[in-house]
């Protein structure tokens with residue numbers, strides 16, 4: 001049986017029928033507007049993840065394009081590479097670190113001296129902002145922090161060491177990078193994906209997303225799920241991501257420009273993403289990190305908390 005034809009194209013005698021199939025990835029996944037067709041960067045050498053899949057090096061390309069509306073930079077993959085990369089998502093750790101256990105890598109990162117440690121500066125940045133911010137409110141007796149996508153747990157360990165009045169929860173879906181985390185760690189740990197589950201709806205004072213959002217094609221759902229778990233009056237979201245400046249100041253082989261990253265932000269596009277998912281930005285700033293990474297961080301509260309803050 002022949003089914004009904006969907007969306008029939010009316011035939012006009014004097015006009016040739018031209019069917020334009022939009023190229024996949026040409027609309028912005030952050031705001032849905034068109035990406036500029038002229039790339040800001042074309043990469044012709046596969047990175048280690050693309051090489052693992054086994055691409056043809058001669059014809060390989062990946063390009064970065066600016067959105068005409070929200071200004072985010074978005075990666076465009078060719079020859080179905082985005083789907084192939086998604087298929088190896090559970091192998092990232094072994095491709096990167098081979099047989100090196102997560103425990104030895106954890107110890108190695110923990111030994112980095114304070115002045116050279118991105119985590120040390122991150123802990124100070126968040127602690128300082130929180131202490132200043134919370135003065136306007138009645139402080140929770142036991143403040144709490146939730147780190148989503150916390151990797152090996154280096155940041156949260158350091159945060160809880162410097163701020164012993166806090167309790168901490170970490171959620172990380174990657175099993176390979178968390179094999180060393182046991183009951184001796186100072187936080188509650190869950191090896192899963194976060195989706196705003198009821199058990200996390202505990203009025204967290206701080207939720208952190210450290211170098212997580214650039215790995216997510218459409219981060220809107222994650223950001224709105226976080227609103228369910230933040231303290232309704234003063235809950236702070238801390239978000240940290242690679243800056244688009246990496247395109248102009250780093251070699252095209254830099255990690256920030258690699259195949260696992262979907263977007264690169266500037267203050268405008270990060271502000272847009274946060275506002276469009278129901279947040280009010282309190283601070284947004286570019287930074288040149290101790291490790292040499294060019295990044296942006298922001299502190300935000302939910303828009304409903306904004307009203308309470310400014311009218312209480």
Ligand SMILES: [Zn+2]
Pocket residue numbers: 028029030031032033067068069070071072
């Ligand atoms: Zn956009």
